[in-house]
Amino acid sequence: MSTLTPSFCRIGYLLLLTYISAPGQAIDQSSVDNSPMTMQISTQPATTQTHTDFTESSCPASQACVDTLAAPDTIRRSTRRLRTGLLLSSSVLSLGATYVYLEKKWWSEGYTNFHLDDGRDFRYASNIDKFGHLLGGIVTADTYYGGFRWAGMTKQRAEWYAVGAAAFVQLSIEFKDGFSPRYGLSWADVAVGTLGGFWPMLQNHAPFFRDSQVKFSYWQRTDKYYEHRGIKTQAFSIDDYINQTYWFSFSPKYLFGSSLKQKWPDWLQLSAGVGLDADTWSPTRNGEGGLWEIYLAPDINLVELFKPRKPWLKSILHVLSYIKVPMPTLQIAPRPRLWGLYF
Template sequence: MVSNFLKTILLFFCLLVSDLSHAQKTHEQIARSKKALAHSSLLGICVTTPILLQSVWYETPGNFHVQNDGRSWLGMDKAGHAFSAYHLQKQAHRIYKWADYSDKKSLLFSSGISLLFQSSFEVLDGFQKNYGFSWPDMMANASGILLYSGQQILWKEEKIRLKFSYSPSPFAAIRPEVLGGNFQERLLKDYNGQTYWLSFSPFNFTQSSKSFPTWLQFSLGYSVNEKIVGTENYFSLGSDQYHAHSHLLLSLDIDFSKMNIRNSTLKKVLSIFNTLKLPFPALSLAQNQLRFHPIYF
């Protein structure tokens, strides 16, 4: 979440600097300045953010080691890695495009920035005794980058959007030291309240898209329930027993970029919801049981 905030501020800063410099520089000078600003700002974030968080988030480092956590949290943490890598590359790609880099270079540079940023935290984890460098995490990072890059190569647009939603769960209170003691911590740590979505319109892939509103999307979701411990699917507390399980969801969503919105300010505000999944009715499949949710967050 911190990285998404920084990326938004960075993009605004880049555009502001660009607007202020137009009257004072030649076209060639502006082009060089924008390219230098894009590179230095994004690389600066990749270097400074891990250094700053290392002093606040991590304990005293030990010996570097690798840990296989591929089965932890029923894959929800891996979905989070893919989501972060996807949206970090998306923002970096926009900045490189703003800096007038070619499509090929913008995609290549933004892929590298996203991978570098995510990898830096894996390296820091490798020096922590309770964590470790995770190749499954790296594969999840790569999958997010491939999802974004692949769409840009094939269609030069996002026909499939990776989204996130959250609703507080009752399970975080059972282990608040792990799943979070307040709303902000639970938003990041309580996988029971998180859902990751792939939103798309099947008509956006066919010639019939002109006769159907492609802003109306179908959304496939993945989440977990009763997941109290990362590596175990069973947990007991007194007489209460918890059996972790995953569930798949089918819901509806809206792609505001496909709507004919003329107000530029409103369009930018609504673009936030192309990252967040809107609440809609949903069907969920869990433990071989199909359930209807009148509204799902």
């Protein structure tokens, strides 16, 4: 069972943190002291910053980059405490709302004795659901990494705490699945979701991943999922994998030498996608089986394209970057096909 929907529930929280943190501005103590949060608790004169472990040059526009105003030595202790309190309270509210949502959507069929997955997890949706768990871990880690840095945590510690947050959220959901008659705790889902927690670390230390993005798209091309389940067609269902596509968008300038790196537009990316073929999916109505669909398409880095100066606009574009921009697309498998515009 994917954690994509509850992870996207935290997007608004990420947007709030990145807006308050004013990403993209110069790092100095006056900027921190004059932030809306700090002005409420401190009116003392600003001091000059002398050190930071994260520079603007190491933070591309494609990232929300709360690091630009979150170097620990530029934040007063009282401000750290306030922001840590806001972070914890927001987390409790977010996780509580997620629990209520899942209780109604996924765990409404009652409970049974705790049990592990019996192996169906590796047959369900031909493992396309694992990409949902991976993206869920990435969104969770991205959210909490920004929150930890905003609260004044060092970059290295925030990276590892983000991994822990992704693992905790995934394990909590899977533990609950262990009591569900339809599911069971899947260690594979926990592992994949935790793996997504390393995304901020990869983006901070590897230039290729710094300019890369993991994305999601949903295009309801068929009602087969709802027909097989015997339920009314909805605008969206997290288990409707035959209408979902997961993408990895990257800049090829890192793959073909320095000459291309100088000429390739920063905003133009290539994207590889994977989905589930509706014609071969679930012949017995249990959600198992189906061939993979493989796609190649151009993509757009929205932040690099518009290069916004306003922090709130940059944050919004960062959030929207989790959604694949519709583009002409080449389907490679299971049958070659050219889509004029693929969502």
